[in-house]
Amino acid sequence: MELKFHFFPAAFPDETLHSVLSRYARLCGGHSRKAAFAGDRAAISYTQNVAFPCRLDDLVRSLPPGTDLSVSKIISCHTVLPYYAPFLTDDQMQHARTSMSGDGKWLMLKLGVNASRIEGVSRIRFCPACLNEDVDRVGAAYWHRVHQLPGVLVCPHHGDALRMVDPSWYSRNSWQLHLPDDAEVQAHSHQVSAGLEAFPVLHQIALRSMQLLTLDLNPLSPVAVQACLLHRAAALGLTQSKSQRLDLGRLAEHMAGVFNALPAAWEYSVLAESPAHLPATWVTKLLRKPRHTHHPLKYVVLAIALEVDLVWLSRSATLSMPTVTRALPISAGYSRPKFSDDLLEGLEGLTAGVFKLALSGSEARQISAVLGVSQVFVYRTIRGVDGGSQAWREARFVSELHRRRTAFEVEYGCLQAHQCKDYMWLYRCDRAWLSGYIARHGGIHTSRADNTDTFAVLDEKLADQIRSCAQTLRVRAGKPVLISRTRIGRELQALSRFEKQLHKLPLCATALEQACESIEEFHARRLRWARAKLVNEQRSVNRSALYRTACIRP
Numbered sequence: 001m002e003l004k005f006h007f008f009p010a011a012f013p014d015e016t017l018h019s020v021l022s023r024y025a026r027l028c029g030g031h032s033r034k035a036a037f038a039g040d041r042a043a044i045s046y047t048q049n050v051a052f053p054c055r056l057d058d059l060v061r062s063l064p065p066g067t068d069l070s071v072s073k074i075i076s077c078h079t080v081l082p083y084y085a086p087f088l089t090d091d092q093m094q095h096a097r098t099s100m101s102g103d104g105k106w107l108m109l110k111l112g113v114n115a116s117r118i119e120g121v122s123r124i125r126f127c128p129a130c131l132n133e134d135v136d137r138v139g140a141a142y143w144h145r146v147h148q149l150p151g152v153l154v155c156p157h158h159g160d161a162l163r164m165v166d167p168s169w170y171s172r173n174s175w176q177l178h179l180p181d182d183a184e185v186q187a188h189s190h191q192v193s194a195g196l197e198a199f200p201v202l203h204q205i206a207l208r209s210m211q212l213l214t215l216d217l218n219p220l221s222p223v224a225v226q227a228c229l230l231h232r233a234a235a236l237g238l239t240q241s242k243s244q245r246l247d248l249g250r251l252a253e254h255m256a257g258v259f260n261a262l263p264a265a266w267e268y269s270v271l272a273e274s275p276a277h278l279p280a281t282w283v284t285k286l287l288r289k290p291r292h293t294h295h296p297l298k299y300v301v302l303a304i305a306l307e308v309d310l311v312w313l314s315r316s317a318t319l320s321m322p323t324v325t326r327a328l329p330i331s332a333g334y335s336r337p338k339f340s341d342d343l344l345e346g347l348e349g350l351t352a353g354v355f356k357l358a359l360s361g362s363e364a365r366q367i368s369a370v371l372g373v374s375q376v377f378v379y380r381t382i383r384g385v386d387g388g389s390q391a392w393r394e395a396r397f398v399s400e401l402h403r404r405r406t407a408f409e410v411e412y413g414c415l416q417a418h419q420c421k422d423y424m425w426l427y428r429c430d431r432a433w434l435s436g437y438i439a440r441h442g443g444i445h446t447s448r449a450d451n452t453d454t455f456a457v458l459d460e461k462l463a464d465q466i467r468s469c470a471q472t473l474r475v476r477a478g479k480p481v482l483i484s485r486t487r488i489g490r491e492l493q494a495l496s497r498f499e500k501q502l503h504k505l506p507l508c509a510t511a512l513e514q515a516c517e518s519i520e521e522f523h524a525r526r527l528r529w530a531r532a533k534l535v536n537e538q539r540s541v542n543r544s545a546l547y548r549t550a551c552i553r554p
């Protein structure tokens with residue numbers, strides 16, 4: 001049966017979608033997803049408290065007429081996707097929007113967000129002061145988007161430490177829809193503890209993150225952002241004066257200064273990890289090679305460390321990227337088609353205007369926009385002059401060539417030639433220039449630092465933690481839980497390491513193999529526990545009571 005809402009609460013400013021739906025569930029009389037959403041299958045997807053809820057099309061279709069919520073409004077105002085937008089590509093953003101409307105397929109993979117361990121250590125949070133104000137102002141407590149952004153540990157509005165919900169309690173109750181003023185949430189949350197010295201930086205991070213979330217910025221060119229960050233690093237003396245190459249020692253010291261002020265836990269424990277006397281790998285990656293997607297928090301922290309205004313940076317970066325070039329390239333062996341000056345002679349008024357722009361390589365839509373004429377008029381005018389079409393075609397080619405060469409020159413500073421966007425086009429159409437440029441500038445590419453030692457140290461440390469975590473789980477009071485790779489990974493906040501880097505961590509792989517139990521072993525342990533519990537409660541011990549108590553099927 002398809003779900004239809006008979007009423008729906010109005011969404012509050014900065015409220016997460018999960019929060020609106022939790023308030024709906026509360027108005028239906030509880031926090032059970034099953035009761036409120038009548039077991040609707042799509043509801044599992046859009047009610048979850050995750051960064052990117054999906055099946056939004058299904059949700060919007062179920063809303064009562066007159067509800068002021070479209071898929072696009074939900075995504076922009078009630079999810080955290082806008083926070084990621086400046087650091088994704090147009091394609092990734094397009095895919096994310098389509099995927100969130102639909103079944104969410106490949107969403108995390110395409111966004112590259114699951115590749116970031118930052119998400120894994122992030123927590124559900126709320127601000128007690130905001131909660132009280134919300135109750136006074138709108139009559140209900142709700143989850144704010146900004147408090148859920150990774151690395152936001154203090155409230156951007158109040159500057160107070162947020163409260164953090166205990167992740168193991170939350171994951172045990174993830175099928176329920178809670179609100180921050182629920183007694184259970186209050187009982188299973190604690191205030192973020194951070195030293196006094198951390199507050200100014202944390203507040204700055206919260207404010208910058210909120211700006212990213214609310215300013216609705218477009219995707220940025222990673223190359224342009226990198227250029228701005230590197231420029232600032234040079235101004236702060238963190239590069240070698242002549243070559244502009246990073247001075248890794250000084251950069252490491254500078255970043256250590258920033259992380260010393262921050263708590264050594266949660267997102268910041270991941271970000272602060274670095275090889276001895278070197279900056280963290282992500283820092284050098286952002287300053288050197290802008291490829292792949294990087295988490296916004298990394299940009300926020302680095303921008304603060306280098307005193308760069310991210311919003312200003314995002315605007316100027318958009319503007320300074322080579323987009324459509326109207327000026328005619330003079331250099332580079334290509335000149336204006338020789339008969340173009342003759343063409344211009346004798347033309348007057350609008351026709352001359354059209355030709356001037358056409359011969360500078362402008363497209364029809366640009367010419368029509370500048371002169372306020374229709375595109376049909378542009379085409380007709382150019383065709384009407386002898387040799388006009390050919391001159392225009394050549395001018396546009398030269399203009400494109402110039403644009404692609406410039407973009408390649410910028411990107412080649414940080415990427416391998418074949419990774420640059422315009423490499424294939426230039427290879428096909430402008431091979432002589434391309435080979436010449438690469439031959440002249442090939443020396444700027446350096447090899448990556450070896451990080452084998454870092455993994456060896458980590459391997460040993462993490463393997464110890466795996467063993468003691470498994471031991472703790474085994475002796476923990478109450479109903480036994482399955483000791484699995486996933487469980488240990490979650491407890492140690494190392495799940496994505498286990499998924500991606502286990503081949504580099506042989507000690508951890510062995511420790512996991514020894515520590516994890518099979519389903520049979522787990523069932524046997526649960527049944528032993530159930531027997532002891534029944535005996536202890538002086539109830540009769542039979543087969544069905546044993547399995548029921550153990551919560552397993554015979």
Ligand SMILES: [Zn+2]
Pocket residue numbers: 127128129130131155156157158159
């Ligand atoms: Zn607050």
